[in-house]
Amino acid sequence: LLVELKEPVVGNKRGNATGPADVRYDGAGGLTGENGKAVGAFWSSGPNRSTYELRTRWADDITPGNAHREYPRPQLTRDAWQNLNGSWQFAAAEAGEQPPVGRTLGERILVPYPVESQLSGIERHEDRMWYRRTFTVPAGWKIGDGRRLQLNFGGVDWQSEVYVNGTKVTEHKGGYDKFSADITSALKPGRTQELIVGVYDPTDAADGENPPIGKQRLDPSGIWYTPSSGIWQTVWMEPVAADHADSLKLTPDITGEKLAVEVRGVRDGVPVTATAYDGGRKVGTATGRTGAPLSVPVPDPHLWSADDPHLYQLKVTVGSDRVGSYFGMRSIAVEKVNGTPRTVLNGKPVFLMATLDQGFWPDGLHTAPTDEALAYDLRTHKQLGFNSVRKHIKVEPDRWFYWADRLGLLVWQDMPSMNTVNPSAASRAEYEHEMKRMIDQHSSHPSVVMWVTFNEGWGQYDQARIADQAKAWDPTRLVNNMSGLNCCGAVDGGNGDIADAHGYPSPQLPEPDGRRALVSGEYGGLGLAVPGHAWSVQMSYVDVDPAGYTDGYLARLGDVRRLMCQGGNGAVYTQISDVEGELNGVMTYDRKVLKLDAKRVKAAHDALIRDASNPVPTGCPAP
Secondary structure (H helix, E strand, O other): OEEEOOOOOOOOOOOOOOEOOEOOOOOOOOEEOOOOOEEOOOEEOOEOOOOOOOOOOOHHHOOOOOOOOOOOOOOOEOOOOEEOOEEEEEEEOOOOOOOOOOOOOOEEEEEOOOOOOOOOOOOOOOOEEEEEEEEEOOHHHOOOOOEEEEEEEOOEEOEEEEEEOOEEEEEEEOOOOOEEEEOHHHOOOOOEEEEEEEEEOOOOOOOOOOOOOOOEOOOOEOOOEOOOOEEOOOEEEEEEEOOOOOEEEEEEEOOOOEEEEEEEOOOOOOEEEEEEEEOOEEEEEEEEEOOOOEEEEOOOOOEOOOOOOOOEEEEEEEOOEEEEEEEOEOOEEEEEEOOEEEEEEOOEEOOEEEEEEOOOEOOOEOOOOOHHHHHHHHHHHHHHOOOEEEEOOOOOOHHHHHHHHHHOOEEEEEOOOOOOOOOOHHHHHHHHHHHHHHHHHHOOOOOEEEEEOOEOOOOOOOHHHHHHHHHHHOOOOEEEEEEOOOEOOOOOOOOOOEEEEEOOOOOOOOOOOOOOEEEEEEEEOEEOOOOOOOOOOOEEOEEEOHHHHHHHHHHHHHHHHHHHOOOEEEEEEEOOEOEOOEOOOOEOOOOOOEOOOHHHHHHHHHHHHHHHOOOOOOOOOOO
16 A cells, blocks of 8 residues: 655755755755656655664674774785774864874774764764874884885775874875875884874865765755764775785776776886686786786686676786786677667666665664675665665775675666755866766776766756766766756756656656666655664655555556566666665665565566566566
């Protein structure tokens, strides 16, 4: 039983939704359906207030000694490394403060959990903050004897300065990309070294510069969530050669049966060798020098797909630097099949059946409690028969992409949005800088098939130019120039490979243009509160009776099938889990209750993907 709720939305002081026709972004109009009427109106019982009431089953087992101990960068591995997660000293800071060199700070925080999270031990927001700890460098690394010491950060939100023994070794802007610093020259004699990180994160209270923040808000309510400030991904260090790889760009060519390997972050002319393996069998090798890509033969490639996520191993030597990696052989494109633009994987049509995945956790916020938890949502996608996932205006750590590569999911990767309707010049420059970093840092993952440059007009500007820029940065993937073309007064420049409309609860497609593949980038939103597993603040698009939840889901999936028969290439159900007060997940926020009948839903998804991925879709309703 589906009942569309008509209660007004409760607004807040930051200008979020204030009524059924104004539900999506500050001052912008809401979604409209084919008949021109507003759709997607949600109700909310009030501000979220960040009152934690839920924990996942992984949270109670976390200690300073086991917090995210896995090697954090699976596509560029080294044998020698040291994890710096754990208990750090912490203090709030004021603008203009000098780093607290040699001074013990009064609080303790568990890294890598955001300062606002339960798991951090702090559980409040700070615009400015200091982190401090000491570390020792293993003598066997022989730093200074032709070896350098590199300090790595998986993610710090948003602006950071890093000091080693009082010397600033780097500064960085960007909450969603990883960065590193050579700290060799800052080391001092003796075993104990001091590391200090200063962080500034105004979230949505920035003055003049609005950084990409996605769903984070200082005053969260409805579809906006608690911020994740400070260090929120793994910190680690490793010894490296003077000439070493900072990253690898891996580009498969399934027609040419080869892999292009580009070593980044090292001077030109250094000898390099790359060898590909399939299990223990060597399949191809290439040698050359840095500054130009190597072409590694991969004869008769075993292709990567959602049904068969086959991965090859790769070993790369750059001078005396030796790293491990992996890759998948696959292609993605939009091509006309029987006159209709279709999404095509490895030369064959594929229907992209996804959920909207926000990547928030009740105990860790942006940071999954453990690596097992990080993989859990993706495993649930597979359990339910989804072949795709839309990572919604957040960028995950490298290990999330590793799990998507390994499990077999086609990732739509959103660029995190800005909280403004008219970005300043500085905000636009920062947005494009961070988008370039996102694309560069994740362009070697076979799971990533699409970049989504804007969502529903949030912080949108120069839509066509930005889509063209993303395509120039990565011509091997699809570009969705705006998810939700029917929202917020957007003007579609016609750019990109994908045209995308949103509808709640039933999916919609945009008007065909004969060139782009059509998708429903968001739909559904069936809300169900599970007692004991939901926050007291509750929000949804459509309320569903518990006994009818699976039937309601499958009814909306029937609408997806109808659109498939009209040229649809994919659909994104909102969403994989509840998030804070939002109740439209197929799982509860604590991941303890699956609301759907998994067997029925998987069977329906399997049938839909099978029928929709034929050159001529089958199983269409009678006209």
